[in-house]
Amino acid sequence: MILAVVVTGAWPASAQKQLTAQQVIDKIKAQISAPVNPDTVDTFKAGDPNTPVTGIVTTFLDTYEVLQEAVSAGANLIITHEPTFYNHRDETGFLKGDPVFEQKMGYIREHHLVIWRFHDQWHWRKPDGIIEGFTDAVGWGKYRRPYEQNAFTLPPTTVGQLAADLRAKLNSRVIRIVGDPLLRVTDVAYLPGASGEDNELKELERDDVQVLVAGESREWETVEYVRDAAAQGKRKALILLGHEVSEEPGMEYCARWLRPLFPGIPVTFIPAGEPFQRVPR
Amino acid sequence: MILAVVVTGAWPASAQKQLTAQQVIDKIKAQISAPVNPDTVDTFKAGDPNTPVTGIVTTFLDTYEVLQEAVSAGANLIITHEPTFYNHRDETGFLKGDPVFEQKMGYIREHHLVIWRFHDQWHWRKPDGIIEGFTDAVGWGKYRRPYEQNAFTLPPTTVGQLAADLRAKLNSRVIRIVGDPLLRVTDVAYLPGASGEDNELKELERDDVQVLVAGESREWETVEYVRDAAAQGKRKALILLGHEVSEEPGMEYCARWLRPLFPGIPVTFIPAGEPFQRVPR
Numbered sequence: 323m324i325l326a327v328v329v330t331g332a333w334p335a336s337a338q339k340q341l342t343a344q345q346v347i348d349k350i351k352a353q354i355s356a357p358v359n360p361d362t363v364d365t366f367k368a369g370d371p372n373t374p375v376t377g378i379v380t381t382f383l384d385t386y387e388v389l390q391e392a393v394s395a396g397a398n399l400i401i402t403h404e405p406t407f408y409n410h411r412d413e414t415g416f417l418k419g420d421p422v423f424e425q426k427m428g429y430i431r432e433h434h435l436v437i438w439r440f441h442d443q444w445h446w447r448k449p450d451g452i453i454e455g456f457t458d459a460v461g462w463g464k465y466r467r468p469y470e471q472n473a474f475t476l477p478p479t480t481v482g483q484l485a486a487d488l489r490a491k492l493n494s495r496v497i498r499i500v501g502d503p504l505l506r507v508t509d510v511a512y513l514p515g516a517s518g519e520d521n522e523l524k525e526l527e528r529d530d531v532q533v534l535v536a537g538e539s540r541e542w543e544t545v546e547y548v549r550d551a552a553a554q555g556k557r558k559a560l561i562l563l564g565h566e567v568s569e570e571p572g573m574e575y576c577a578r579w580l581r582p583l584f585p586g587i588p589v590t591f592i593p594a595g596e597p598f599q600r601v602p603r
Numbered sequence: 604m605i606l607a608v609v610v611t612g613a614w615p616a617s618a619q620k621q622l623t624a625q626q627v628i629d630k631i632k633a634q635i636s637a638p639v640n641p642d643t644v645d646t647f648k649a650g651d652p653n654t655p656v657t658g659i660v661t662t663f664l665d666t667y668e669v670l671q672e673a674v675s676a677g678a679n680l681i682i683t684h685e686p687t688f689y690n691h692r693d694e695t696g697f698l699k700g701d702p703v704f705e706q707k708m709g710y711i712r713e714h715h716l717v718i719w720r721f722h723d724q725w726h727w728r729k730p731d732g733i734i735e736g737f738t739d740a741v742g743w744g745k746y747r748r749p750y751e752q753n754a755f756t757l758p759p760t761t762v763g764q765l766a767a768d769l770r771a772k773l774n775s776r777v778i779r780i781v782g783d784p785l786l787r788v789t790d791v792a793y794l795p796g797a798s799g800e801d802n803e804l805k806e807l808e809r810d811d812v813q814v815l816v817a818g819e820s821r822e823w824e825t826v827e828y829v830r831d832a833a834a835q836g837k838r839k840a841l842i843l844l845g846h847e848v849s850e851e852p853g854m855e856y857c858a859r860w861l862r863p864l865f866p867g868i869p870v871t872f873i874p875a876g877e878p879f880q881r882v883p884r
Contacts, residue, residue, distance in 0.1 A: 383823065383827060385827065385830055385831055385834065386830075386831040386834040386835055387834045390834075404823045404827075405823055405827075408800065408823070408824050408825070408827055408828045409800065409823075409824055410823065416801070420804070420808060421808075421832075421837065422828055422831050422832045422835060422837065422839075425835050426831055426835075482880075482882065482883040483883075485882040485883075486882050486883060489882050496777070496779050497882050498777050498879040498880070498881070499879065499880040499881070499882060500878050500879060500880070501880075503880050503882075503883055516821070516822070516823070519689065519690065520697070523701070527701060527702075537822070538821070538822045540797070540819070541797070541818070541819045541845065541846035541847065541878065542664070542685045542686055542689070542690075542691065542797070542846060543689050543690055544689070545878050545879075546664060546666065546685075546686075546689055546878065547689045547703055549666055549667075549878045550666055550667040550703050550707055551702075551703045553666065553667040553668045553671075554667055554703060554706050554707075556702065556703065558703075562879075564822065565822035565823060566822065597781050597822065597826050597827065597830045598779040598780065598781060598826075598843075599763075599779070599780040599781070599782075599784050600779070600780070601763065601766040601767050601770050601778050601780060601784075602763040602764075602766075602767060602784055
């Protein structure tokens, strides 16, 4: 009980360096008013929560390379938006003996890293931390509609120009368009990551949305819905940024949000980067 | 009962034109020895199975444009590998009132089309019809390993060259690579469509597979597994063709396979085509 009081009270920077991973995470959770779903995936995935924190890293997904960079930077608490072990629940039973999993887990143990996932609460935060980071990164804050966090009225453009603009701003290699690149649009909805068909169709069915900008989408679902909509002459299009490209800025924003909370601990954003390469010419 | 006898017996071509959609499908099913899963998705999705068949169309997915081309060609039985209504089970309840769904359903009704899905049994056929079509289309028959339908030992190449070769042969706009495009490879596994992480990892964990060629894959699962494997120096890579690109040749092969079964009925392959456009330069 005494610890809890100390953590939430004022604390000199020198002493704050000794916070454990558990204490850091408790303090983060206390900043977000949304109720915690008991089934949340926002849990420790590896390492000892009682480890004193030397530095915090935020990232879209703690790839093997991100972990190596964190170690180089002297940080030992990794806050990752997406899973460490290649499935939403970070189940590891089916990966026992798999050489990629075993080497990653071995690296985490050897370097005494602590991994915590910050997915649900970062999305449920008001405003959604991922949407805020994306909006900042693409400079759409001034185009946001009143009372709608993820809908924007842009200066008139085409779907193709919009995609090219996003590619430049987000430094992406692979963006895919469904529908007519020449379609003129102004009303855009953004859904980060893999939102699922129900959410995607809810946006696309709106009369005041012509183009949905999303992360990834199953190719036999919303992708084909939009293809049919376009073939029917409806003014609808879909831009798939890729999951990482659509969400990574939200974890850069997370680092900016964390720094004032932990003035005595270095907080570093390490981008996972886009997983895809294009086919060489 | 008499009808059944007639259908499976010899029948002059002129009379065969009067087969109903149900009779055509019964005859197709009778060609495949694999047992039918009672939960199969291979069912009629729209139209009256008692409709006399004027022509058969095969396609990867019966998009709105494919339906229009089928009508132009005078065909009324559409055999589609993937769903008509944007979800695996072709459920339509959640789409009631949706303008894209309503217009597609209206078009099907207006033109008295009959839609049947040929997914499970075409895959369960020995050999898998989709894998056969792909192998033909890319010319890998001579490289196939004995007793392994989807594993090939190619002349040495790099991942990037292999992807470029597949792009040319399959006439694709968007292919994505995970891992090092310069990795030298010879052992390739192919998994059509969206096979799921379990199947994908089973291939990638093999010592005699360096590169998996697949349709689509969730970006927080196998995609990140391969990225980590490559970062660990393991000789693994993933080429994502896209769902349509990976499976469409299997439905062209389906048309070739159907023609001798129904000599009196025109059988036409209509490609759905790749749903994605690249971002304009």
